[in-house]
Amino acid sequence: MSKQNxxxxxATVNAIPIGKVSSYGQIADLxxxxxxxxxxxxxxxxxxxGRKVNWHRVLRSNxxxxxxKASEQAQRQKGLLQEENVVVLxxxxxxxxxxxxxxxxxxxHTLQF
DNA sequence: TCCTTGACATTTT
DNA sequence: TAAAATGCCAAGG
Numbered sequence: 001m002s003k004q005n006x007x008x009x010x011a012t013v014n015a016i017p018i019g020k021v022s023s024y025g026q027i028a029d030l031x032x033x034x035x036x037x038x039x040x041x042x043x044x045x046x047x048x049x050g051r052k053v054n055w056h057r058v059l060r061s062n063x064x065x066x067x068x069k070a071s072e073q074a075q076r077q078k079g080l081l082q083e084e085n086v087v088v089l090x091x092x093x094x095x096x097x098x099x100x101x102x103x104x105x106x107x108x109h110t111l112q113f
Numbered sequence: 114t115c116c117t118t119g120a121c122a123t124t125t126t
Numbered sequence: 127t128a129a130a131a132t133g134c135c136a137a138g139g
């Protein structure tokens with residue numbers, strides 16, 4: 001049951017277009033789990049090996065990366081984002097510019113609701 | 114069933 | 127603007 005939620009979360013995360021970012025709360029909502037932002041974080045920490053999820057496009061609601069600036073994960077995330085032309089300054093992203101505005105019809109198509 | 118934990122969010126200092 | 131307090135809910139032990 002929770003596994004299904006994880007799958008849905010991962011699918012939603014993968015629906016984020018290149019060059020855009022989203023937040024945990026936003027992903028939770030889109031995945032049909034309003035108010036379960038923490039579950040999103042948990043699911044991202046439980047990604048099975050061999051499963052490809054672009055977790056680097058998910059950050060906190062204020063645009064900050066969810067890791068310590070010095071952490072390796074943060075560095076990797078920063079690099080991955082910059083490869084997609086997303087500007088990362090002082091461990092945070094300009095949400096006003098890069099926040100993803102999901103296209104509902106496209107989302108429905110991707111998630112097969 | 115109770116208690117702790119968490120890659121969070123929102124409100125208040 | 128930044129840090130702290132409070133709320134939230136699912137998972138695991």
